[in-house]
Amino acid sequence: MQTFDSDRYSRQVRFAPLGPAGQARLAAGRAVIVGCGALGSVVAVSLVRAGVGHVRLIDRDLPELSNLPRQVLFDEADVKAGLPKTVAAQRHLEAINSGATIEAIVADLRALNCADLLSDADVIVDGTDNFEARFLINDFSCRTGVPWVYGGAIGGEGRVMTVLPGRTACLRCLVPDPPAPGVLPTCDTAGILGPTAMVVGAVESVEAMKVLVGATDLVGNRLFVCDLWDGQWRSIDLSVLSQEGCATCRGGDYPWLEGRVAGRTAVLCGRDAVQVAASGMDGVDLSALAIRLAAVGSVTANRWLLRVEVEPGILLSVFADGRAIVAGTREEAKARAIVARYLGA
Numbered sequence: 001m002q003t004f005d006s007d008r009y010s011r012q013v014r015f016a017p018l019g020p021a022g023q024a025r026l027a028a029g030r031a032v033i034v035g036c037g038a039l040g041s042v043v044a045v046s047l048v049r050a051g052v053g054h055v056r057l058i059d060r061d062l063p064e065l066s067n068l069p070r071q072v073l074f075d076e077a078d079v080k081a082g083l084p085k086t087v088a089a090q091r092h093l094e095a096i097n098s099g100a101t102i103e104a105i106v107a108d109l110r111a112l113n114c115a116d117l118l119s120d121a122d123v124i125v126d127g128t129d130n131f132e133a134r135f136l137i138n139d140f141s142c143r144t145g146v147p148w149v150y151g152g153a154i155g156g157e158g159r160v161m162t163v164l165p166g167r168t169a170c171l172r173c174l175v176p177d178p179p180a181p182g183v184l185p186t187c188d189t190a191g192i193l194g195p196t197a198m199v200v201g202a203v204e205s206v207e208a209m210k211v212l213v214g215a216t217d218l219v220g221n222r223l224f225v226c227d228l229w230d231g232q233w234r235s236i237d238l239s240v241l242s243q244e245g246c247a248t249c250r251g252g253d254y255p256w257l258e259g260r261v262a263g264r265t266a267v268l269c270g271r272d273a274v275q276v277a278a279s280g281m282d283g284v285d286l287s288a289l290a291i292r293l294a295a296v297g298s299v300t301a302n303r304w305l306l307r308v309e310v311e312p313g314i315l316l317s318v319f320a321d322g323r324a325i326v327a328g329t330r331e332e333a334k335a336r337a338i339v340a341r342y343l344g345a
């Protein structure tokens, strides 16, 4: 059995439903947090402080000043440093708990890398900001049996649902037809209050802890909904949905995992930026690219990415995995044109 510092976790261990056995299971547990923004920050801090032994963070983006009101893992120095979110987060989390193993993955979760990034998880926690990623996680979870915790926050409203594949309703049971991008309000259009993300992240964290310690009779088949501004808290029973199931959890249909539903560009929530997935550019040689782009403007580079201002106000970031983020525009066509012009992809 995994050991833990009993003094450090004494208050948590004293919580009877957890106890020493639960704490040992947390220490042996592996959580994967997809998205290291507002929700992912709170979940990562909570789980690492709680003594979860292994935490993998997956995120595709960099911290920006406009993230700081709600993304509690980052500070102004991180924004200045231009490090990827997961790398900056890893440094903070290792300082919080040196006993935890923190893995920082700079990548966009896609159908192709799901198996590599998610397979060894005991629980997957949603820190994403879009339905494409959530349905991909849901497909993966239903196919492999790895439980996951869905969370969403917008304005003052939050929702959380834990999916135990084969036992509870899944995301597609709840949302049969995922909304097209731009249809639902996002934190860009409706805004978000930092505390909303903190509440949702906190609820997700407890759900993940329950899954990790095996208290699975206490999770699932419920949708937690809150409106912090109106002071409403509800838990909606989903057992009727789970009895019927859906094409994914009952029928074995995995459209996102099989790559039948995917976009090449994505407007990034909370940012004036578009991500372009560069096809056929796996493993970009960043130093060679830095030399080539030096003619365009001043290039800053680190192990994970390079950045260059290609036009006044338009900042191009290229990641080692071949993705590019064009900041300073929300027009996907313009972003694609910039990537084609400077990267030829």
Ligand SMILES: [Zn+2]
Binding pocket: 169, 170, 171, 172, 173, 174, 245, 246, 247, 248, 249, 250
């Ligand atoms: Zn389902």
